[in-house]
Amino acid sequence: MGRTPCCDKKGLKKGPWTPEEDETLVSYIKKNGYGSWRSLPKLAGLLRCGKSCRLRWTNYLRPDIKRGPFTLEEEKLVIQLHGILGNRWAAIASQLPGRTDNEIKNLWNTHLKKRLLCMGLDPQTHEPFTSCGPTIKAPASPATRHMAQWESARLEAEARLSRESSLFNRPTPGKTDSDYFLRMWNSEVGESFRKFNQEDKTTCQSPASASQASSSTKCCSFSAVTADISPNLAGYSTTASNQNEDMECKSCKSYNAGSDSSSSIELEDSSDSTLQLLLDFPINNDMSFLEENVDSFTTYSAMQL
DNA sequence: AATCATCACAACCGCAACCCT
DNA sequence: CAGGGTTGCGGTTGTGATGAT
Numbered sequence: 001m002g003r004t005p006c007c008d009k010k011g012l013k014k015g016p017w018t019p020e021e022d023e024t025l026v027s028y029i030k031k032n033g034y035g036s037w038r039s040l041p042k043l044a045g046l047l048r049c050g051k052s053c054r055l056r057w058t059n060y061l062r063p064d065i066k067r068g069p070f071t072l073e074e075e076k077l078v079i080q081l082h083g084i085l086g087n088r089w090a091a092i093a094s095q096l097p098g099r100t101d102n103e104i105k106n107l108w109n110t111h112l113k114k115r116l117l118c119m120g121l122d123p124q125t126h127e128p129f130t131s132c133g134p135t136i137k138a139p140a141s142p143a144t145r146h147m148a149q150w151e152s153a154r155l156e157a158e159a160r161l162s163r164e165s166s167l168f169n170r171p172t173p174g175k176t177d178s179d180y181f182l183r184m185w186n187s188e189v190g191e192s193f194r195k196f197n198q199e200d201k202t203t204c205q206s207p208a209s210a211s212q213a214s215s216s217t218k219c220c221s222f223s224a225v226t227a228d229i230s231p232n233l234a235g236y237s238t239t240a241s242n243q244n245e246d247m248e249c250k251s252c253k254s255y256n257a258g259s260d261s262s263s264s265i266e267l268e269d270s271s272d273s274t275l276q277l278l279l280d281f282p283i284n285n286d287m288s289f290l291e292e293n294v295d296s297f298t299t300y301s302a303m304q305l
Numbered sequence: 306a307a308t309c310a311t312c313a314c315a316a317c318c319g320c321a322a323c324c325c326t
Numbered sequence: 327c328a329g330g331g332t333t334g335c336g337g338t339t340g341t342g343a344t345g346a347t
Contacts, residue, residue, distance in 0.1 A: 015340090
């Protein structure tokens with residue numbers, strides 16, 4: 001139907017790679033780089049299609065691949081980023097050095113998604129389910145939406161930049177979206193955004209004490225992760241645990257087995273999980289001004305209620 | 306010990322965006 | 327500008343490993 005598969009040529013091998021094939025591919029790329037995936041298999045003497053070679057290299061053979069289980073920090077980051085970016089695995093992977101999009105996708109589908117479901121959270125929206133499906137939540141504050149859009153664009157640009165810089169044997173491409181983003185950031189639009197934040201900071205009061213409410217949680221210790229990401233999620237997990245403290249899904253159990261440091265955690269109360277998510281996000285470049293505005297945004301958010 | 310179910314992850318497929326001519 | 331080729335991405339599948347019965 002329609003498109004013909006790329007590997008339907010007779011003689012091309014499919015399925016798992018052998019150590020010999022790996023060796024051939026690695027030594028060829030080390031020596032010659034990967035100019036064209038299409039022609040690479042022929043030049044390297046592999047009976048594989050270019051697509052298969054590229055996948056094998058990027059997901060398994062690349063020297064900077066970090067193997068082994070994901071750490072708690074990495075899982076936190078994946079959930080944070082998924083909340084912002086959705087199923088854009090490549091963009092998420094660009095923020096986790098040594099991890100591939102495929103690996104993260106697998107992690108999400110086999111572990112994290114189930115854990116969210118187990119906690120009664122919609123894996124797509126990260127919002128609690130109600131008996132009639134996902135909760136319809138009041139829209140985030142304008143500031144939050146604005147920040148989320150910029151953060152999403154920034155991550156995308158960063159992903160592209162890191163991809164481009166990693167292509168050690170490929171010609172430098174022309175103008176890209178990242179160029180565009182950087183131009184935008186330095187343009188009037190970016191300026192107005194920065195100004196907006198600055199004004200917000202000066203006009204808003206100090207953070208309300210509303211964020212002081214805290215409680216401990218006992219249910220799925222997965223909430224150790226979600227608590228850091230979103231107070232809303234953590235708060236919900238507490239509620240869920242009250243409803244059925246003995247109920248713990250397999251996925252959560254396996255998670256608990258790997259982490260026992262989270263039996264009790266501090267939770268904050270906030271109406272805007274997206275805002276908190278962004279504020280929790282590790283920022284170490286010129287977006288650092290966002291951190292400076294934690295107080296004002298928290299207040300702004302509270303004022304929207 | 307055998308069988309079945311579930312899990313984990315590597316690999317494949319097809320679409321869409323991008324690039325080049 | 328159009329069209330064909332190439333690459334990147336996300337969804338899905340296949341299969342070996344592991345656990346449960």
